[in-house]
Amino acid sequence: MKKTTAIILILLMLLTPLGAGAQKRDQVGTDVSGFSSTDVNGGTINGSVFGSYRASVVCYFAMWSSRCLSQLELLDEVHTSHPEYGVFGLLLVDATSTAELAKAYLESKGYTFTVFLVDSVWQSVVDQSVFIPQSHIVSNAGVIVESWQATFSSADKIVERLDLYAADVQAPDGDVNADGSVDATDALIVLRMAMGIIPVTQDALRHGDMDGSGTLEAADALIILRMAMGIIV
Numbered sequence: 001m002k003k004t005t006a007i008i009l010i011l012l013m014l015l016t017p018l019g020a021g022a023q024k025r026d027q028v029g030t031d032v033s034g035f036s037s038t039d040v041n042g043g044t045i046n047g048s049v050f051g052s053y054r055a056s057v058v059c060y061f062a063m064w065s066s067r068c069l070s071q072l073e074l075l076d077e078v079h080t081s082h083p084e085y086g087v088f089g090l091l092l093v094d095a096t097s098t099a100e101l102a103k104a105y106l107e108s109k110g111y112t113f114t115v116f117l118v119d120s121v122w123q124s125v126v127d128q129s130v131f132i133p134q135s136h137i138v139s140n141a142g143v144i145v146e147s148w149q150a151t152f153s154s155a156d157k158i159v160e161r162l163d164l165y166a167a168d169v170q171a172p173d174g175d176v177n178a179d180g181s182v183d184a185t186d187a188l189i190v191l192r193m194a195m196g197i198i199p200v201t202q203d204a205l206r207h208g209d210m211d212g213s214g215t216l217e218a219a220d221a222l223i224i225l226r227m228a229m230g231i232i233v
Contacts, residue, residue: 026128032058033142033202035121040091040103045116048202049086049214050142054166056086057158059135060118060126063097063105067151068133072111077155078162079113083212085162089115090122092132114214140167174224176208187225194218 033047050056059075061068072089079087091102102115118126126134129149135158137146145165152158174182176189190208193200193216200216208216210223226232 027125027136027144027147030125030144031142032121032125032136032138032144035119037116037119037122039114039116040099040106043215044196045114045215046200047121047142048200048205049088050138051140051202051206052172052209052212052214053086054084054140054168055145055162056088056138057135057162058088058090058122058138059133060090060092060122061133062092062094063101065132069105071133071135071151072106072109074152074155074158075113076109076111078158079111081155082159082162084166085159086138086214087113089113090126091115091117092126093117137161137165139165172207172210172212174207174210174227176204176224178203178207182224183228184225187221187228190216190224191218191221194221 033050036044036046039045057075057078059068059071061071063069075087075089078085089102091097091099093099099117106112106115125136125144129147131149133151135148135152136144137148139145146161148161174186176186179185186208189198189204192198193204193208195218205214205216208220208224210220211217213220223232
């Protein structure tokens with residue numbers, strides 16, 4: 001009888017998910033700045049996005065998990081209240097967890113943070129744990145500094161972890177080519193990057209993402225052009 005009880009206890013320990021705040025150290029220190037993927041709206045996104053924020057949280061989730069969906073509400077709360085931090089969802093894609101379903105769900109809830117698909121860089125990270133959701137705090141340099149293999153209990157807890165690794169980030173100034181002035185050339189560079197004619201660099205994103213969207217768009221080029229013309233300062 002005692003032997004049977006011991007075996008049951010061991011099995012329960014093995015099957016019990018890691019408690020809130022538990023970490024898998026193997027993921028810490030992983031450089032994800034080289035990732036390149038698409039978001040659920042079909043747009044492109046890459047590791048340069050992390051340079052625009054003091055720190056970022058990336059939550060790996062699936063549409064079929066209620067635990068995961070509960071985290072999305074917290075993520076959007078952080079995204080809305082703390083624009084200095086990057087907030088991203090990382091979608092597990094399978095037959096019941098598709099980009100289309102995620103997009104529809106985000107729209108129905110009014111969530112506005114970016115959700116993107118797993119690429120090979122992030123696959124190597126999430127494969128280190130069978131737990132989902134799992135959340136990763138990523139530094140301004142694009143390196144994972146903390147990994148949570150459990151759910152966050154509140155948005156404040158997410159902000160608490162982000163605060164620990166926050167870096168000072170220079171506000172975008174429009175001087176994309178770093179020549180000391182803001183002119184039409186800077187606007188043209190941003191426009192060409194937004195159109196995919198030339199690749200987006202981390203420095204360009206840091207200086208040219210005028211609306212804080214995490215990407216370079218035609219709207220950023222327009223703001224820079226208006227700055228060059230003296231319409232806005």
